[in-house]
Structures are given as structure tokens and as C-alpha cells.
Amino acid sequence: MASEECQSLLLSEYTEYGGLSSVAESALEQVEPSVLSWEELRVKVKKSGRELLQGVSGVTQPGQLMALMGASGAGKTTLLNTLLSRNLKGLEVTGRVLVNGNQIGRGITAVSGYAQQEELFVGTLTVREYLNIQARLRVNGSKEKRTKRVMAVLKQLGLLKCQHTRIGVIGVKKGISGGEARRLTFACEMLSNPAILFCDEPTTGLDSFMAESVVAVLSRLAHSGRTVICTIHQPASQLYEMFDSVMFLACGRTAFLGTPAEAIRFFERAGYPCPHSYNPADLIIHTLAIVPGNEIECNHRVEEITQLFDSSEFGEKLQRDVAAVELRAAPAGRQRADRFAQFSALTERAFLDNWRNPSLARAKIIQKSVMGLFVGLLYLRTEIGAPAGIDNINGALFYLVCELTYSTLFGILTFLPGDYPLVVREYHDGLYSVSSYFVSRSLSYVPLFTIDGLVMMIVAYFMIGLNVTLQQFFTCLLISVLIEQSASAFGVMLSTVSPSYPVAVSLAGPLLTLLSLTGGLYANVGQMPAYISWIQYLSWFRYGFEALTINQWSEVSAIPGWSNDTSKRDATLEKLSFSASMLWPDVSIMAAFILVFYIIGYIGLMIRVHRAR
Numbered sequence: 071m072a073s074e075e076c077q078s079l080l081l082s083e084y085t086e087y088g089g090l091s092s093v094a095e096s097a098l099e100q101v102e103p104s105v106l107s108w109e110e111l112r113v114k115v116k117k118s119g120r121e122l123l124q125g126v127s128g129v130t131q132p133g134q135l136m137a138l139m140g141a142s143g144a145g146k147t148t149l150l151n152t153l154l155s156r157n158l159k160g161l162e163v164t165g166r167v168l169v170n171g172n173q174i175g176r177g178i179t180a181v182s183g184y185a186q187q188e189e190l191f192v193g194t195l196t197v198r199e200y201l202n203i204q205a206r207l208r209v210n211g212s213k214e215k216r217t218k219r220v221m222a223v224l225k226q227l228g229l230l231k232c233q234h235t236r237i238g239v240i241g242v243k244k245g246i247s248g249g250e251a252r253r254l255t256f257a258c259e260m261l262s263n264p265a266i267l268f269c270d271e272p273t274t275g276l277d278s279f280m281a282e283s284v285v286a287v288l289s290r291l292a293h294s295g296r297t298v299i300c301t302i303h304q305p306a307s308q309l310y311e312m313f314d315s316v317m318f319l320a321c322g323r324t325a326f327l328g329t330p331a332e333a334i335r336f337f338e339r340a341g342y343p344c345p346h347s348y349n350p351a352d353l354i355i356h357t358l359a360i361v362p363g364n365e366i367e368c369n370h371r372v373e374e375i376t377q378l379f380d381s382s383e384f385g386e387k388l389q390r391d392v393a394a395v396e397l398r399a400a401p402a403g404r405q406r407a408d409r410f411a412q413f414s415a416l417t418e419r420a421f422l423d424n425w426r427n428p429s430l431a432r433a434k435i436i437q438k439s440v441m442g443l444f445v446g447l448l449y450l451r452t453e454i455g456a457p458a459g460i461d462n463i464n465g466a467l468f469y470l471v472c473e474l475t476y477s478t479l480f481g482i483l484t485f486l487p488g489d490y491p492l493v494v495r496e497y498h499d500g501l502y503s504v505s506s507y508f509v510s511r512s513l514s515y516v517p518l519f520t521i522d523g524l525v526m527m528i529v530a531y532f533m534i535g536l537n538v539t540l541q542q543f544f545t546c547l548l549i550s551v552l553i554e555q556s557a558s559a560f561g562v563m564l565s566t567v568s569p570s571y572p573v574a575v576s577l578a579g580p581l582l583t584l585l586s587l588t589g590g591l592y593a594n595v596g597q598m599p600a601y602i603s604w605i606q607y608l609s610w611f612r613y614g615f616e617a618l619t620i621n622q623w624s625e626v627s628a629i630p631g632w633s634n635d636t637s638k639r640d641a642t643l644e645k646l647s648f649s650a651s652m653l654w655p656d657v658s659i660m661a662a663f664i665l666v667f668y669i670i671g672y673i674g675l676m677i678r679v680h681r682a683r
């Protein structure tokens with residue numbers, strides 16, 4: 071099918087979406103035309119000295135859609151990363167990347183969009199909600215301006231039809247289609263209306279129709295004045311023709327840069343003609359591939375072709391074009407949203423995500439209610455005067471401390487790692503600071519990891535018949551919230567300082583054993599050997615248990631048979647080596663623990679996110 075025919079077919083498809091026909095009148099402003107060029111880029115692995123890019127140069131103009139092609143391992147991703155100044159850990163880079171003739175280094179992030187291959191979204195949100203939140207992070211200005219921009223992007227990328235559909239999670243929860251997900255990735259990048267758009271493998275995993283529609287969208291974005299460059303794997307013939315320019319890499323060198331038709335001519339002249347029935351991209355990539363077992367011949371062929379290109383009229387034109395790039399002002403970079411805007415957008419996203427996961431909250435509340443009922447039945451209406459009455463109540467209190475800790479800590483360890491890839495990407499896209507994410511996400515977990523514990527405590531409290539003065543009741547609830555929050559903050563800390571989820575879980579088990587064994591029930595805190603005793607001071611089990619027991623036995627006038635005798639309270643506490651005066655110090659220490667765990671957790675996350683560059 072001819073390229074124009076194909077595009078008009080795609081256009082009619084998008085008209086149905088209410089989409090591409092409206093591009094011209096969309097609310098996206100004009101972009102500042104930006105010429106992207108790169109000169110003599112050399113990328114070397116620091117350790118081994120292996121050269122991944124060997125003096126690669128190129129230029130792409132506003133209004134052009136450029137495809138970066140080559141066999142696997144040719145250096146496409148390395149070139150894209152170098153242009154973007156990303157993921158270059160362990161690599162030494164020389165050469166220049168220029169925007170309108172200016173070397174702006176990492177500043178390229180602010181003037182460009184990067185639609186990465188792996189789609190990362192918050193699957194519980196609808197397409198429109200997700201874009202609205204992205205707009206708050208990417209678009210400066212009034213709410214009206216942001217709404218207009220979101221609507222324009224939805225139209226431009228043919229996403230109007232699915233704007234109220236939940237995004238879903240691939241392989242877990244059905245949501246939008248693969249093609250829509252890919253277009254949503256571009257939509258996010260388009261919100262900031264970048265002058266340059268990078269796309270990594272935009273068609274991978276899509277059927278031929280979807281792939282064509284995605285390239286048609288990219289072509290339109292380019293033709294509206296942007297500079298668009300994408301890596302692509304063996305595009306079908308009709309896709310190949312939709313690119314304005316193509317660059318073929320082989321073994322880290324330039325094998326060709328020019329128009330698709332010129333590429334066919336060049337390879338024909340080099341001795342590799344493309345028969346009519348053949349896909350030119352397939353043939354060229356195949357010609358440039360290093361076939362295992364035939365490396366010498368393939369390397370020789372690549373050497374010949376790259377040398378031929380350098381000395382050809384195309385290679386000479388490329389050198390002239392690169393040298394002729396005029397020095398003009400670089401486009402104005404995107405401004406990061408202010409802290410408050412970042413925080414409010416991320417908090418809304420985190421709360422919505424939790425809210426849209428009702429099964430999570432439901433499961434937690436059911437689990438804790440059942441445990442509350444179980445403890446309540448086990449210690450039902452415990453008689454204080456019975457032989458083991460006091461010990462039983464103390465046992466129940468310690469069990470409640472454990473129950474508030476274990477499921478909370480393992481719950482946090484399970485949830486947080488799921489966020490990391492998106493946080494790493496958005497942070498390096500310059501959307502927000504780690505602190506904005508950390509505070510908003512941690513806050514969003516507070517209700518989730520508070521209400522369930524309170525439900526359990528209330529059920530167990532009345533079934534067991536713990537002391538019922540109003541003050542004791544509320545103090546007991548306060549202590550239980552602090553215990554659960556200590557566990558939650560510890561989980562956040564463990565999750566961020568551990569290199570991976572399995573490591574965090576493997577550490578959690580033994581650490582909790584140590585902290586619970588020194589918590590005051592299994593071993594008397596006053597009689598532990600000195601070399602172990604110090605652990606109790608790091609254990610919220612100990613402070614929580616001590617606070618709960620002091621609170622339980624403090625109102626001597628309300629305890630049947632104690633006739634207002636404070637010595638009975640003191641004796642009960644002394645048996646555990648606890649002291650009645652420690653209630654509020656215990657509460658304060660737990661509050662301090664929460665703060666310290668969160669601070670360490672934040673530092674851990676910051677280091678991990680920075681290192682993930």
C-alpha cells in the first residue's frame with residue numbers, strides 16, 4: 071500500500087476516535103524548532119575499554135521523524151542514552167550532543183520527552199485521571215490551561231474513546247489495549263509539549279495495524295514541527311517509508327544516514343540490492359548483523375559498508391549538515407512543578423491508587439477483625455482474680471503487639487517495591503523530588519495501616535474485658551496506632567535500604583524475631599544478659615508492650631479486688647521489670663522511632679533512585 075494511502079486510512083481511523091483530524095486545531099502550542107545533532111560520539115566501557123560507539127555523528131531537523139535501526143547489539147540504545155545523557159554508569163563518553171548548536175548536557179531532559187519502551191503507569195487510574203496528574207507535574211500554569219492541554223493530547227493521540235477506562239496492569243488486570251498504552255506513553259510526554267521527542271521501540275509488541283497507527287502518530291507529531299527520533303526493530307515495508315530519515319548502526323558505527331529511499335540506493339550500490347518483494351529494512355539489518363559463528367566475515371562486511379558510507383556522497387553530506395548546524399537559542403526548558411504541586415499531585419495519585427484497591431483494604435480489615443475475634447475468644451472475659459488472669463491479659467496484650475507488627479511490616483514490604491520503576495523514571499524525567507514522592511506515598515499508607523489495627527484492638531478490647539475507663543481506652547488505641555506505625559515505618563526503611571525485595575523479606579524475619587524476643591514477654595527485660603539486653607532498646611515490641619501493660623494496670627480503683635491498692639499494680643509491672651512512670655516516655659520513644667525509621671527510609675530511597683540512573 072502506498073504511504074499516502076496508508077496514512078489516509080489511519081487518519082480515518084483516528085477521525086473515528088475524534089482524534090487526529092483535530093490535530094491542527096488542538097490546544098497544543100507551537101514548539102520552538104530544535105535541531106538535534108551529535109558529533110563524533112564515542113562511548114567506551116570504563117572497565118574493559120570496549121568501544122560501544124565509535125565516532126558516531128548525525129543530525130535531525132524539526133519536522134523530521136528519524137528511525138534509528140540496526141541489528142541487536144548495534145548500539146541503538148547506547149546512542150539514545152548518550153543523546154539523553156542517561157544510563158551511562160560505567161561508561162566514558164566523548165563527543166558532543168547539541169540542541170540548536172548548544173551543548174546543554176543533562177538539560178536535554180527539560181527540552182525533550184522520552185517515551186520509553188517499558189510502559190509504567192498507575193494501573194488503577196483511568197487514562198484521563200493519569201494524564202490530569204501528569205499534567206500537574208509537567209505543565210506550569212492554571213488548571214484551565216492544564217485541562218485544555220490534557221484534552222488536546224487525548225485528541226491528538228486518539229485516546230478520547232478510552233479516556234475513562236482504567237489503565238490496568240499487563241498480565242494482571244485487563245485495561246486499555248497495547249496500542250492505547252503505547253499512545254498513552256507518548257501522551258504523557260506530549261503534555262509538556264516538547265520540541266524533541268525520543269521513543270524507544272515504540273512498535274515492539276504491537277500488531278501490524280497498531281504499529282502503523284503508532285508510527286502515523288509519531289509522523290504527525292514530527293510534521294507539526296517537532297524533532298522525533300525513535301529506535302525501531304525491523305519495521306514492515308510500509309512503516310519504513312513513513313520515516314523522513316533513517317540511521318543504520320552496525321557495531322557502534324554509522325552504516326547509513328539519509329532518507330529511506332537513499333538507503334535503498336546506497337546499499338544497492340554497495341552490492342546489496344533490495345528485490346521488490348523484499349522489506350528494505352529487513353534486508354539492510356540482515357546485511358549489517360553479526361551472525362554467530364560467522365563473525366569474521368560479518369565484521370569485514372560491516373567495516374566495508376561503514377567505510378563506504380563515510381566516503382560516499384551521503385556520508386559527506388552528513389558531515390556538511392552536522393557542521394552547518396547554526397547556533398541559535400536552545401528551546402526554553404520545562405520548569406519543574408513547585409514542591410506543593412508535586413506533593414498534592416502525588417498524594418492524590420497515591421490515595422486514589424489505594425482507594426481503587428478496595429480488596430487490599432478489605433483483606434486487611436477482615437484479617438485483623440478475625441484476629442481480634444480470635445484473641446477475644448481465647449481470652450474472653452478474663453477474670454483478673456483467676457490464678458493466671460493477669461498473665462493471660464499480659465499475654466493477650468503482647469500478642470496484639472505482634473499482630474499489629476507482622477502483617478503491617480510484610481504488607482509494606484510487598485507494596486513499595488512495585489512503585490520503584492515508575493519513581494526512578496519520573497524522578498529522572500525531572501518531574502518531582504524523591505521527598506515529594508516519599509512523603510506522599512508514606513502518608514497514603516497511614517489510614518490503610520491504622521484502621522485495620524484499630525478494628526482489631528476494639529474487637530479484642532471489649533471481648534477480653536480490658537479496663538474500660540475512657541482515658542485508658544483511648545490511650546490503648548493511641549499506643550496501638552504507634553505500634554503499627556513503628557512497624558510500617560520500619561518496613562518502609564527495610565524496603566528502601568535493601569537492594570531487592572527478596573533481601574528485604576529475608577532480613578525482616580530474623581530482625582522481627584530478635585525484636586519480639588526482647589519485647590518483654592518471652593524473657594524478662596531486667597534479666598537479659600548484657601550482650602543481648604541492648605536490643606530491647608531498639609524494639610517497639612518492648613515499648614509498645616510496656617505501654618499497654620502500664621495503661622492496663624494503671625487505674626487500680628477500677629480493677630476488681632485491688633481496692634485502690636497501687637502496690638498490686640507496681641508488683642504486676644515489676645514482675646515484668648516495667649515501671650509505671652514509663653507510659654509517656656514509651657509513647658514518645660515510639661514516636662521518635664517512627665521519625666527515625668522514616669528518615670533512614672528516605673535516605674535509602676534517595677540513594678537507590680539516584681544510583682538507578
Ligand SMILES: Nc1ncnc2c1ncn2[C@@H]1O[C@H](COP(=O)(O)OP(=O)(O)OP(=O)(O)O)[C@@H](O)[C@H]1O
Pocket residue numbers: 115122140141142143144145146147148149159160161
Ligand atoms: N553499560 C554497558 N556496559 C557494557 N556493555 C554495554 C553496556 N551497555 C551496552 N553494552 C553493550 O553494547 C552493545 C550495544 O548495546 P545496545 O543496547 O546499545 O544495542 P541495541 O542496538 O540497542 O540492541 P537491541 O536492539 O538488542 O536492544 C551490546 O553489545 C551491549 O552488550
